[in-house]
Amino acid sequence: MGASKQLSNDLKTKIVQHYGLEEGHKKLSQRFKLSVSTVRNIVRKWKTTGTVLVKARSGRPSKILERQRRRMVRTVKTSPQTTSKDRQHHLAADGVTVHCSTIQHTLHKEKLYGRVMRNKPFLHTRHKVLRNANAHLDKPASFWNKVLWTDETKIELFGHNKGRYARRQKNTAFQEKHLLPTIQWGFHHAVGLCGQCHYWESCSS
Structure with a gap:
């Protein structure tokens, strides 16, 4: 469907002037051969902004609708570790194709x-x-010379620990959902940092 025809400012001004003479929407639509909804929108805009002129806007309209933007922000706040790729796939399911950088800017x-x-x-x-x-x-x-370390195995309990990112606002770094879990075991048996467990078999004489 093509773009609707833009009405001239003179025509809009005449509609507002006749509306001021207590003519209703239906009568104005018949006079100017326009739909009632078009006349109603012109009058509503004049009441709200005090003018019938179309304000200039910067840039092209956003592909992401307001409802989709609110849902995306709500999802990211609930699951901070979600990636831009994940959000891109969700938008694609709604028929919106955007670059990851567009999602990041939003x-x-x-x-x-x-x-x-x-x-x-x-x-x-x-x-x-x-x-x-x-x-x-x-x-x-001399104490540690009596300890025999026979094996060491690294296990990451919470997924890989490198490159883990979370989307968050300022001063929220230590909220529970923005932190990586950590484990610290007894000194002789195991030590875990950032979800990594090092199991050591040992014996002492």
Whole structure:
């Protein structure tokens, strides 16, 4: 369907003038041979803005509709680790084809930026695990010479830890949904950082 014909400003002004003479929408539509809805929209715009002129706009209209934008922002706030590719696929399902950079610019306007996820802070000093680690921190070399480390295996419990991003607003880095889970086990048996567990088999003489 082609674009609708733009009415002249003179015609719009005449419609508003006759409306001021207490002529109804139906009578005006018959006088100027326009639909009632067109006359109603012209009068509504004049009442709202005080003019019938079409204001100039910068740039072309956005491909992402307002409803789709609100849904995208709501989804990203609920699931911060969702990527621009994910949002691109969801928009494509709605028949909207946009570049990932367009999605990023839209989220930036909502103060949602991709940031590297921070590690969840470790346990407080009053907890047993950290006390145990501190107790062995200054052990002499003779103590560790009695420990035999036979194997080491790295297991990432929460997916790969490199390049994990979350979209968040400023000053929300330490909210639970924006943090990477961390695990810290007993000092002799296992130590886990950022979801990584290092299991050590050991024996002492």
